[in-house]
Amino acid sequence: MTTIYDIAKRAGVSPTTVSKVLNGYPDVSLKTRGKVQRIMSELGYQPSAAARSLATNRSMTVGVFFQDHVNSGLRHPFLHDVLASFKDVVGGKGYDLLLFSDAERENFPSGFEARAKHRDVDGLLLVGVPRTDPGLVALARSRIPVVSIDLDLIGSRASYLMSDNLGGTRAAMSFLLNNGHRKIAFIGDRLGTKPGHDRMLGYQQSLQELDLPFRSEWMLDGDFTEVSGYEAMKKLLQVSELPTAVFCASDMMAIGAFRALQEVGKKPGQDISVMGFDDIELARYVTPSLTTVRQNKEEMGRLAAFELLELMAREDKPPTVITVDTEIVVRESVCSIS
Amino acid sequence: MTTIYDIAKRAGVSPTTVSKVLNGYPDVSLKTRGKVQRIMSELGYQPSAAARSLATNRSMTVGVFFQDHVNSGLRHPFLHDVLASFKDVVGGKGYDLLLFSDAERENFPSGFEARAKHRDVDGLLLVGVPRTDPGLVALARSRIPVVSIDLDLIGSRASYLMSDNLGGTRAAMSFLLNNGHRKIAFIGDRLGTKPGHDRMLGYQQSLQELDLPFRSEWMLDGDFTEVSGYEAMKKLLQVSELPTAVFCASDMMAIGAFRALQEVGKKPGQDISVMGFDDIELARYVTPSLTTVRQNKEEMGRLAAFELLELMAREDKPPTVITVDTEIVVRESVCSIS
DNA sequence: TGCATTAACGAAAGCGGTTTTGTAATCATC
């Protein structure tokens, strides 16, 4: 490895000076600076990030805890997209991402805070992390800048971001009503996620405000996956009076509901309307294509990145909760009824 | 930050000893070891990865260059899955992943090798990297262990891994023949990727060996995306004699082909059979569901991980090319004809 | 009892940078 000392010797200056050109300090003459830079590129010099971290206590990396696998329904296709746009923004500022593995090894640091400190990350992004994780409280108290997505973690330097689940759901309910639907069932979330909770709230509020009938058999729940949507719909089909539309808290559950309907010879989008939430890639491709509430994934990633950059930049940046607008995407799975 | 010195002072031993218990050296008495460990956990001590990297020249991270966006057709849904299973395996060995951002900033190291050295990664995974990247040659020559996926990069310590594209394609062709298809068109890859090339090879070889008719108008190409498949199929529909089946080098192109067919009132899977490659999640959900050649994503990730772990462990591990078996998934988009 | 081993621990020199402080030389100012 070629070090700062090698450069210094070749250039006939001190390591200090080399370091200074590396960091753009002003007190280096133009001539010296040029010479040093030339030698650096001649030797293909690369500063060691580890050494720099050690000295500065900054690593230019942001750590990411990304729980996939779990609940592959909501998570999988969706969160990767927000991560991608997040990466683009922070990457533009020179940060690389450290993707923490979720394999817990004995004798290895465990818990968000410990692992973040271990790796000296400058900030943290939490994505797909369950609300129940015991490490969250410690993290909220810590001085580590963190932004979480779809998880209502607020702390001394912890902001969070999620779609306007309440508003999106209410818009969806109005949309259904405008299409003549008054008997609307709901397939929600038994996992206790914050987005799931808000969507349920939106459903209930809408029922009240729009003066729609409430029936407890019309409230089912699942875990965001296709099969849970399938099963919920199965159960729904048993009740004495059927709704004309069902609103699902995730697209995957809506797709599962499709299947349950088709199995009993009913056509989704004609016999019973189905609406989803998320607008995953699949939504356009299923038959009938899925009318749904779109979460703006790219925007979420971008905003999360900006927020985290600010938290990292200013010690006193107050934590925020950020809400991202949703949008109704009209396709074929909701029909108008008289 | 609490350091090894703080622990040492509290325990009444030298920093050396603390370091030794940290690393499991044998020359520490049971009593001392226990005491030190207790104090560590009392103080919530976390060793600094940066300091350790600096001292040992190992970082316990593997770097990942992941080009998404580009060619979102093949890439997107597919490669994330292999990355996930890769992460699980290396994570189990204590490695975290460093996801390099592809935003090139001026004044920042560029090129695979430079960035890898900058971050002191112990190994590298290349995924979705175009064959034409100028940094590849340097990387192949370097001493950095690297495994690439779907990219035929071989070097002093560089192995690569890809599906059995040739075999998979040939199996697909036989499958089509067994279903009575002799007039088979091909939508391939104009990008020059290695998998694309092998699939085309498989097509041509099969034509010869199975004694099937070759027509140059039956060879189209695209870039793995849906729209390119759509356009290729459009073009194909113009030719004087239509094939009875078309084999596409990616599922997304097959889905694009569906659309082109439907636009002219033809039913994919009935009027013209369509077969894809990859078995992305979508394949099961489109109508008709897509008969395709499955790439075993989880297996690819796992094998890539094992290979990289070996390359990192042994200086003299010879580079290998690994081939992962494919499998035909029969669904509805191919029909039997007389 | 004397000697060679072995077990347990510590001193100190790195690893490759950054940063504070200092100093010599140049410059502007009156």
Next chain:
DNA sequence: GATGATTACAAAACCGCTTTCGTTAATGCA
């Protein structure tokens, strides 16, 4: 031309951990 301010550079301590090489004390053996 003496004084103070600037400019350009360097010495050296430090960041937190590893590792080599000693050293001392305890142990084994004859």
